[in-house]
Ligand SMILES: CC(C)(COP(=O)(O)OP(=O)(O)OC[C@H]1O[C@@H](n2cnc3c(N)ncnc32)[C@H](O)[C@@H]1OP(=O)(O)O)[C@@H](O)C(=O)NCCC(=O)NCCS
């Protein structure tokens with residue numbers, strides 16, 4: 001029954017068990033696996049690998065597109081298989097191992113990993129493990145719900161293991177656009193000039209003799225846990241849509257806006273969801289992850305086209321959308337993350353990028369990754385690719401965390417992922433700060449007034465006032481810059497006693 | 498005698514004194530002036546403006562390409578003309594006014610200013626003041642030793658004042674390539690695929706009726722003060738060339754390397770100078786500023802082509818090169834800074850970017866702009882455009898400043914312009930740290946070992962050891978992260994008593 005999905009018949013003999021396939025992976029190797037934000041990840045071989053590690057020394061460098069589902073990162077961490085991990089993760093157990101220094105995590109801009117591999121600044125890739133919904137007559141690999149870095153992993157790898165997932169609908173075929181930039185010094189412009197542009201192939205072109213094993217699986221993608229919008233995320237969405245509407249009325253954007261990107265997570269999803277009742281129409285997306293809201297916008301007739309690198313849905317939406325995914329054909333394209341996140345394309349299209357900050361500071365610098373400047377949360381992901389090159393780089397966050405014991409707007413961020421130069425607009429539930437064309441002292445004024453929660457506003461004003469007395473382009477009191485964080489560490493709250 | 502430089506005869510009547518031209522500029526206006534790193538700046542009208550400010554209220558927003566020569570920024574500051582200034586400056590008097598909060602300085606990536614103007618997120622531009630060596634038969638403006646933002650300023654401005662500089666050699670004509678990206682949503686790829694690519698026009702195409710005044714000048718560009726290489730800059734160059742040679746031997750680069758970019762200043766100039774005696778050949782540059790070393794490399798037969806946005810030379814080199822600039826025709830192209838610094842092109846070409854850090858930290862984050870996180874030095878300039886998109890993002894700095902009272906490598910930078918994700922290689926005179934593919938803990942180890950001056954090494958190791966005990970992906974002791982800076986403020990030295 002699975003054989004009709006392996007259209008190059010000479011590969012039929014390659015079908016093996018996950019355990020047999022996993023034997024191709026040996027201690028010390030560098031492995032490139034499919035998987036981007038829980039979608040289209042390899043689901044069987046990594047588990048077989050974890051089992052083997054119980055009885056033999058087996059440590060690898062694991063590269064993926066982005067985060068994985070099916071607890072793969074947890075299981076591999078617990079089995080002690082991960083020596084190095086890149087370029088992104090979002091697993092609580094792996095996160096702890098990274099923060100203990102047990103797994104070397106290399107946190108990279110998502111567009112850059114394969115560029116480093118291609119130029120041999122990292123690598124080589126020994127084995128690629130790629131989930132597929134089919135293999136074509138010529139041996140091309142048809143990916144599933146994500147492309148991520150799969151295409152380049154497969155092209156560069158010495159050997160390829162294909163995980164043929166029978167639960168992934170064959171209707172996905174034709175929804176991928178695999179374009180790989182040509183090699184320097186002969187690199188041509190990337191021929192993507194609209195969200196809709198088709199530039200490449202519907203499958204990953206490889207030499208079929210590199211396919212060393214095929215494993216048949218039936219496990220579904222893990223679902224995303226998207227919390228329903230609450231009052232605060234609704235307020236954030238409201239401020240942002242009001243702002244965009246003003247941009248339209250002032251003639252800086254059309255009613256279809258520019259192509260939209262939205263980061264993963266509850267707030268970004270809520271913001272996109274808010275577009276359903278907005279005055280905008282014929283929207284397009286040029287994003288990484290297509291979430292529930294993408295399909296809600298399609299179904300509401302608001303969205304004409306969505307380009308991404310993965311389809312990551314909640315359980316309910318997954319059950320609803322996947323069986324009818326064919327009905328979105330012609331309106332939806334999945335690309336390698338190098339292309340979905342490419343500076344060249346994002347700048348050309350003038351994408352509106354909406355990403356979530358962990359914390360930001362009164363001058364508009366954003367920390368996306370490090371709690372207290374030390375503990376890794378997930379990674380920078382694609383937020384830098386988008387924010388640096390966007391027409392509008394928007395960061396959203398709730399103004400408070402941990403029931404108000406943390407202010408997400410602080411005097412100085414403890415780690416900078418996006419600095420003043422790359423942050424155009426900051427939004428919390430209390431308001432929106434439009435930072436374009438402002439100097440730091442002006443940025444601080446509007447951020448404190450609009451984005452800091454009232455319970456911290458006077459404290460922020462006091463810091464800024466005293467810093468101003470000391471002067472400087474970006475006034476700070478270095479000895480107090482992290483005092484809020486230190487107070488939280490000492491007393492459990494950023495609020496003074 | 499100047500009339501043969503105004504080939505559109507109907508413009509002859511527009512020639513006026515600088516004072517008359519300056520009357521076009523009124524209080525509250527936004528002015529775009531030519532000038533990039535002391536080259537090709539407007540030299541007469543700004544001085545007339547400063548004089549007027551003695552007797553009337555006159556405050557403007559001044560935009561340029563980058564820094565100006567001829568003390569223009571000082572004179573305008575002292576006259577109180579500058580309300581806002583962007584996107585870069587390097588004048589000691591203006592710097593102080595910025596740090597006192599008297600001039601609102603908007604520090605931007607150099608590729609981005611005109612993108613913001615074009616999309617009307619800043620602006621409008623009331624008057625453009627552009628230095629030219631000629632006006633063509635159709636009214637096109639032929640720039641001089643820089644293009645910077647001049648083309649877009651002129652195209653967007655309501656009125657244009659041309660400063661026709663008779664000392665600028667007419668041989669410059671034909672050495673400019675004015676390409677302006679098409680408008681979104683119809684933007685096409687930028688047709689620059691090698692350093693040599695010609696994509697646009699030899700002059701700035703404008704409606705000649707916008708030329709409201711022409712001023713004839715005879716003042717030369719200010720010269721750059723490039724210090725001769727010393728032992729330390731020679732060591733930095735040595736480490737870097739050794740590293741690049743290793744990249745060649747390992748097959749990651751060819752003997753012609755990739756196109757080179759080097760930031761302004763003594764160290765960058767010394768590094769390029771070091772290439773004269775290197776094993777590399779047929780080098781190309783895709784840079785912003787072409788300094789003395791560019792012409793030394795040409796004359797040594799090492800360089801085949803240089804693309805930049807300005808020619809900025811020391812006094813001796815200026816006197817030598819300018820009169821024979823025509824002999825470099827076909828080997829040298831000046832582009833708008835939007836194109837010389839464009840993410841799309843830099844990534845496509847795989848530029849090797851070499852920029853100077855003010856300070857960096859043990860994890861490889863770089864501060865290019867803010868002393869003690871507060872006092873602006875110059876601005877981020879093009880360093881972010883290049884570092885983010887380069888094949889290799891290299892930062893250089895001497896390991897010590899202020900006679901050893903400051904370590905340029907600190908536990909945590911007080912301001913982040915380039916973070917861990919964008920810094921591949923760090924070089925000081927003590928050594929080189931290759932950070933590619935490393936996790937923060939590993940980065941710290943190699944940076945401390947190779948780049949920290951011996952007189953601070955034990956101190957850095959001690960900080961890192963104690964931070965490691967506390968754990969985290971990027972171990973820090975928040976309460977001590979700025980202790981070196983605070984000690985310097987309190988005692989005049991980062992060294993403990
Ligand atoms: C920043 C980021 C972690 C926010 O994630 P999120 O799920 O929307 O945010 P939440 O509000 O649920 O916060 C996540 C956790 O951080 C905590 N947190 C939030 N703000 C905090 C702060 N300022 N300080 C400390 N902890 C904070 C929350 O309390 C929560 O903790 P918990 O897991 O113990 O409940 C996430 O968006 C991210 O990883 N971004 C970087 C990558 C990226 O932007 N990619 C874009 C394209 S995919």
Ligand SMILES: CC(C)(COP(=O)(O)OP(=O)(O)OC[C@H]1O[C@@H](n2cnc3c(N)ncnc32)[C@H](O)[C@@H]1OP(=O)(O)O)[C@@H](O)C(=O)NCCC(=O)NCCS
Pocket residue numbers: 759760761762763764785786852853854855856865866868869874875876877878879880897898899903904905
């Ligand atoms: C970083 C930058 C300021 C270094 O400039 P430089 O002229 O090579 O450096 P110098 O070593 O002469 O240092 C300049 C001043 O900073 C001081 N300085 C250097 N390191 C310092 C540190 N870590 N802390 C405090 N002051 C420091 C020097 O003592 C010197 O002071 P002085 O003017 O009182 O003598 C400069 O390269 C810059 O502005 N870069 C940002 C823009 C950029 O990178 N553009 C790239 C393309 S043009």
